[in-house]
Amino acid sequence: MSQFERASGLREGQERALGRYLRDHVSPYSGIYREALERRPVRAMEALATLPLARLEDVTDPAELILRPTPESLSLSPEREVRLRWWWARVRGRTAAFNRKVLEPRYxxxxxxxxxxxxxxxxxxxxxxxxxxxxxxxxxxxxxxxxxxxxxxxxxxxxxxxxxxxxxxxxxxxxxxxxxxxxxxxxxxxxxxxxxxxxxxxxxxxxxxxxxxxxxxxxxxxxxxxxxxxxxxxxxxxxxxxxxxxxxxxxxxxxxxxxxxxxxxxxxxDVHTWPASEVLELVDPLSGTPVPPGADGEVVWTPLGWKGTVVLRLRTGVYGSLEESPCVFCGRTSPRLRVVLTLPPFARVLDEHPQVALWQAELRTHQGSEELVVFLTPAVDGHPGRLLRQLDRQLSVTQFVVLDRQTLRKRLQATGDARVIDSRQ
Ligand SMILES: [Zn+2]
Missing domain, CATH: 3.40.50.12780 (ANL, N-terminal domain)
Known part of the structure; x- marks a missing residue:
């Protein structure tokens, strides 16, 4: 099977799975997507592309994101078996058992x-x-x-x-x-x-x-x-x-x-993704439009099959490209995400310097101008003057602060191991 056939086979499988997911679960039971999906085009991927991109930061009420079946929506469920079981449970006065056995595990x-x-x-x-x-x-x-x-x-x-x-x-x-x-x-x-x-x-x-x-x-x-x-x-x-x-x-x-x-x-x-439980799109971060195949873009994530909290087309802030040929290391065919790491260039210099054991950088604003302060622990004991002069030639750092290993470890721990802290105002 060629790479193209494999990739298009995967996309067809995802198209069918996404179609069922949107039709049977999201459209009937989501308060925020119901209306948009009712008018959706026939192809699920096309329907998805008509929805706006979402950010978690913009969510004002997380409760709105949860799929919630109601008696009305169950009576109209696109899943014939669910519709019939719900109808039967109501006729026999056994809705509590129906909720316990069918609805609760799912929703x-x-x-x-x-x-x-x-x-x-x-x-x-x-x-x-x-x-x-x-x-x-x-x-x-x-x-x-x-x-x-x-x-x-x-x-x-x-x-x-x-x-x-x-x-x-x-x-x-x-x-x-x-x-x-x-x-x-x-x-x-x-x-x-x-x-x-x-x-x-x-x-x-x-x-x-x-x-x-x-x-x-x-x-x-x-x-x-x-x-x-x-x-x-x-x-x-x-x-x-x-x-x-x-x-x-x-x-x-x-x-x-x-x-x-x-x-x-x-x-x-590169990380393997989970094509049976997610749909990934890569978009231009400025325009939000899809990038050409093979190009880098921002990963936009859509759940496939997950219930509970459902956000479609979530902007992740992660940049990278998708590799769809089988993995040369393990042979698995799940697409891999090759991430573009967004650490600034000075991070690489500090990471790769053999005499820097630990470091943390902080960007600050002081009297209207930006400063870069680097806290570091040298790998070897002794006067760090030569190391700092070397680094100074490669980086435009406002100030180096040399700390012992334990103090810097504590500092890192207190900031969730953030390597670059941005305190600019
Ligand atoms: Zn692999």
Missing amino acids: KPVHWHSDTVPIGYTAEDLDRLSEIGRCTLEMAGVASDDVMVSLYPAGSSLGFWQMHLGARRAGLPALFLAPDVPPEEVARLRPSVLAGREGDLVRLLEGGREAGLSFAALHTLLVLGQPLDPARRARLSEMAGGPNGSVAVVAAWAPPGVRALWSECREGI
């Missing part, structure tokens, strides 16, 4: 993630997230005879729950600990997989190294929450050690509002 949000707005998941959605989480682990090369220790903060976040549910579905022994757990405690558990945010994994591995601990069984670092650039990936791999770089660094992340983390495969560096 009642029973679990929430707090993103920019709360995102509701139904029981069926959680089942789906479990399966996607299992796939994330499988793609990372994690098997049920591994032991995973996760430092990802427990709470109402997608990263935590996708891993938690996925591990359970995969039958993977997993421990979910606090991000600041002492390295001794982790080493004692002899994990073969460590999962967490990049900054927390760095702190753990550095702390372990300083304490002379060994993570001998470790073969995979699962970095959750944000894309990795090559320099940070290499640094993590180097810190995780292992003979001949035998510890794989695998990332999984998604922008707010997207219902499941996109996941890298073990050898790959």
Whole structure:
């Protein structure tokens, strides 16, 4: 099968699935999309393209985004079986049983993630997230005879729950600990997989190294929450050690509002997306129009099959291109997103300098002019004068502030591991 045939086969499958989703679930039960979709063109993708782009920041009432069947909309359900069962339940006075068996698993949000707005998941959605989480682990090369220790903060976040549910579905022994757990405690558990945010994994591995601990069984670092650039990936791999770089660094992340983390495969560096549960478009960020095939654009995300909170055509603020040929590393055919990382050029200089162990930059406004302040910890002890002169030649920094490792770690931790803080007014 040629690449073109494969890609058009995928699009046809998505067209049919999107058509059913919009017709059977979104159009009848969404308060905000019902009207627009009732007049929709026949082709689902064309109907989607007529809807405005959405941003989570513009949502004023998250409750409006939830799919809510009502007695009236159920009587007119496009799904014949649902219509008949509802009618039968009403005739026999058994609507409570109908709600419990049919409606609640599908449509009642029973679990929430707090993103920019709360995102509701139904029981069926959680089942789906479990399966996607299992796939994330499988793609990372994690098997049920591994032991995973996760430092990802427990709470109402997608990263935590996708891993938690996925591990359970995969039958993977997993421990979910606090991000600041002492390295001794982790080493004692002899994990073969460590999962967490990049900054927390760095702190753990550095702390372990300083304490002379060994993570001998470790073969995979699962970095959750944000894309990795090559320099940070290499640094993590180097810190995780292992003979001949035998510890794989695998990332999984998604922008707010997207219902499941996109996941890298073990050898790959682009995230695999989930074509059975999402439709991705790439648009020009200024005009909002589709970019030509193969070009970079802003990712616009539409759910496929998800219930609970439904936002169609969500602008993600993520830029990149879609690769639709089979993955050269794992052979899977799900499209991969090649992200254009938007860190400023000075970030690369700091990332790649061998004598910079840690850094954080802050953009400020002072008396009307912009300043760039770089906080950094040198990799080696001693006077940092030469390092700072070197950096000064490459960067236009207003001020360097040299901090010891612990102080800078605390600073990073307090700002959610943000590498660039923009405090400009
Ligand atoms: Zn792959």
